[in-house]
Amino acid sequence: MSAIPAYTPPDFSRPDLAAAPAARTEPAPADGVLPQGFHATSNHPEYLHLGDGDWLLARESRMDAVMILRGREVGVMEPRLVKRGDPVVVGRSEEGEEGIYVHPAGFSSPAAATGKFAFRTRGTRETPFSRSYDELYAVLRHDRERGHIVWVLGPAVAFDKDSRDAMQFMVEHGYCHALLAGNALATHDLEAARFRTGLGQDIYTQVLQPHGHYNHLDIINEVRLHGSIPRAIRELGLSDGIIPACERQGVPYVLAGSIRDDGPLPGVISDACLAQDAMRVHARRATTVIALATQLHTIAFGNMVPGYHVTAEDVVRPVFFYVVDMTEFSTDKLANRGSLQAVAILTNAQDFMVNLWHNLR
Known part of the structure; x- marks a missing residue:
């Protein structure tokens, strides 16, 4: 259906992503407490590199949560729900440098051709709906x-x-x-x-x-x-x-x-x-x-x-x-x-x- 655009996944054959290290985890030091350098999720699709070119998409994600990686399963949960010892994904970069890749352009469509200046580029009370x-x-x-x-x-x-x-x-x-x-x-x-x-x-x-x-x-x-x-x-x-x-x-x-x-x-x-x-x-x-x-x-x-x-x-x-x-x-x-x-x-x-x-x- 045209109202629901297709998703274009990342190209993991890109040299930088192909050479990415595996994502790292550190144990939570206490219930509801995260290790230093924890990765906070966005509302975009996010992938973890498991090694050997295998990337895993986090399902059921959300903004301002953390990822728990156990084997080949990644869960996303609120920090207050983390338990002591949970393997929390760490890393603050999002371009694969630490095995974490955030993909905001998966549903992008080609932009309409415009010049460098244009009127009404955001929704306002004057926008036709x-x-x-x-x-x-x-x-x-x-x-x-x-x-x-x-x-x-x-x-x-x-x-x-x-x-x-x-x-x-x-x-x-x-x-x-x-x-x-x-x-x-x-x-x-x-x-x-x-x-x-x-x-x-x-x-x-x-x-x-x-x-x-x-x-x-x-x-x-x-x-x-x-x-x-x-x-x-x-x-x-x-x-x-x-x-x-x-x-x-x-x-x-x-x-x-x-x-x-x-x-x-x-x-x-x-x-x-x-x-x-x-x-x-x-x-x-x-x-x-x-x-x-x-x-x-x-x-x-x-x-x-x-x-x-x-x-x-x-x-x-x-x-x-x-x-x-x-x-x-x-x-x-x-x-x-x-x-x-x-x-x-x-x-x-x-x-x-x-x-x-x-x-x-």
Whole structure:
């Protein structure tokens, strides 16, 4: 499919790579402590030289992690998970000098011919996004059956009836294989299912309801009374919305808590490391990520997701990462944190979701 470019691996017959030494490891001196000179991974494909011209691609990589090399197996893990004695790959060069090669150009396509000066070389509020949308539709249709589509959502998606209905459609029709969010998205989605409001406003008319500012607190209290989100959905008869759709369809969702959470809802993971571990499960499988109106969760997940995915058939393909927000600041922030593969679409949550809904159904 044209929307998913082919991967061009490095040419390991190049004289410099053919002469590269084998990658070295040193044992971790203690749990969660790395040896001096450890190699930190990027989100690009990275190879280790095992000797005799044999190079091994690190699967399931991520930014700011380390490689553990045991025989012919390389694992990538967060430094806090390293155990005493683990063989950690060491080396700070990335061109093969120490048996480590980082390959950022595997999915590159020939650049359009331009002169030395050109306008609009980066995405801004003035950028037309028609092609980005068309590519996204094609990717979603492909990955619906042959990938793992992860959504990272802020609560704005649940504040509007149409965007909430559109996201429910994505879940029910196979365009969402995992959902990552915080306490707020689930709270306001369940508030809408119970009271038809989002932070006290009618989700269609946006009219403030009498005592509506209590509604999100009331739904948190009711869910806590029932003991869990699934049980509350069942016993309160909540039938519409994003979280009820995830429950019906068996789509996993990870709710990562923050210091400002009300409640929080049962099931929200308040330990940051445990939340990261739960999100990382889906980062390892992700082939397409859509991060919508949530800056902190977007940056967090962006740091966990590599720019490539190795399929069960050992095919290397890109991981598509779309960042949707109204401001350039939010989308630039992710790029500034190293996720250069992210494609920005600058619009509001409702317009984006309804656009997808109309073109995919």
